[in-house]
Amino acid sequence: MCGIAGVLGHPDAAVLQRMNHLQRHRGPDENDVWLDEHVGFAHARLSILDLQSSQQPMTGAEGAVVILNGEIYNHQDLRNQHATYPFQTAGDTEAILAAHLAARRKNHxxxxxxxxHAAWLASLDGMYAIALWHPPSRELILARDPMGIKPLSRTVVGDSMMFASEIKAFRADERHVPVLDDVAMAARLVWEYPLDATTLLKGVHQVRPGTVERWGLGQHGQPELIDVADIERQVLNPQGEWDPEANASTLLESFVSGVQQRLMxxxxxxIVLSGGLDSSLVAAVAHEAAERAQQPVPECWTVAESEDNPDWKAAEVVAAHHDLVHHQHLLEASSFEKRLPQLAWHGEDADVWSCSFPPSNTWPITSKNRPLRARWGERTPAIPATVP
Known part of the structure; x- marks a missing residue:
């Protein structure tokens, strides 16, 4: 994961630097800011592709500037489709700039x-939160992938609109005063998950999953939301009946392909191997997916409070059965209590999953001895529905 942040209206370099600092846990490898008269971008990078290049914020061939949190799995296909674009990197971020420029040139x-914008964003296969500034039109777009995997929130502070991967970044501007939204909290206590664009703070909203927002500037330089559109990645047509003999191989191929893409x-x-069904499925196809991707077979990590934990034992069985290197870490009994303030700081919302076990809680374990990017089994059953 990376951290993106920005200000539309009247950006300030010091505020952008503080926003980066507040999200530094999301991107420990590099951080940088970019700004002009009307907009400023901040990016904290967790390097996964093209480690020596692909720094962000990234400026395109005709001046557009982009920041990305996420991965574009089909970036090689996009490079082939837009072969005339003067690519300067080998990463996935630049493919966004190429797709955007091609769409602009087609729009007479x-x-x-x-x-x-939703039309060209639909060509992106991946998980993403994107901010892209086009100086000639003085327009900013904010977009999230259709599944809403990558977070992106925004708020208005004074005469500017601020956006960021995490709402804590808004504290970089001293004018932002966080106020708990009691109605939003009540809804989460009932449903356990946020069901709308609200956050736990009044006046702070999420960019809805699968949408693109177009922002501009008014006569006096104030930010204005111009319009919003849905990004149609694909149309699902569920069948009333499912024949395992006829369709199981197609489902398996879709799943293996999805894991292969995520090894890029x-x-x-x-693999964070919990011993549950989701992560065990990922582990089961790890060898085949790695061979297809021409990547090393991923190793596995399991965390539990006791060796008697049934998930710990299940993870051992799965790793041994599939001949995977397995790292195990036992948590101290008092670790949850000790980390409670950290969990609250990183959780940000009353989401059952993120509050109980946020990914940031495992990075010190998985990356202790070498650079490593963890893949989660979380919500794995959704993968076949999101891979075309």
Whole structure:
């Protein structure tokens, strides 16, 4: 994961630097800021592809500037489709700039609506939160992948709109005063997960999953939301009946392909193996997916409070059965209590998963001895539905 942040309206370099600092845990490898008169971007990078290049914020061939949190799995296909673009890197971020420029050149009217942007964003296969500034039109787009895997929130502070991967970044501007939204909290206590664009703070909203927002500037330089559109990645057509004999191989191929895509990296990739169904499925196809991706077979990591934990034992069985290198870490009994303030700081929302076991809680374990990017089995059953 990386951390992205920015200000539209009246950006300040010091505020952008503080936003980066507040999200430094998301991107420990590099951080940088970029700004002009109307917009400023901040990026904290966790390097996965093209380690020596692909620094962000990244400027395109005709001046557009982009920041990305996520991965674009089909970036090689996009490079082939836009072969005339003067690529300067080998990473996935630049493929976004190429797709955007191609769409602009096809749009003879000059102005692009949110729906126009949604059309080229639909060509991206991946998980992402994107901010892209186009200086000639003085327009900013904010976009999230259809599954909403990568977070992106925004708020208005004074005469500017601020956006970031995590709402704590808004504390970089002393004018931002966080106030608990009691209604949003009540809804989460009932449903356990956020069901709308609210956050736990009044006036702070999420960019909805699978949408693109187009922002501009008013007469006096104030930020204005112009329009919003849905990103149509694919149309699902569920069947009333499912024949395992006829369709199991197709489902398996889709799943293996999805894992293969997620092994795309220039650093070691590991599997957080909980012993549950989701991560065990990922482990089961690890060898085949790695061979297809021409990558090393990922190693596995398991964390538990006791060796008697049934998930710990299940993870041992899975790793041994599939001949995977398995690292195990026992948590101290008092570790949860000790880390409670950290869990609250990183959780940010009343989400059952992120509050109980946020990914940031495992990075010290998985990357203690070498650079490693962890892959989670979380929500694995959704993968076949998200891979075309």
């Amino acid at each position: 009217a000059g102005t692009m609506s949110a729906k126009d 990296a220039d650093v070691p990739v590991g």
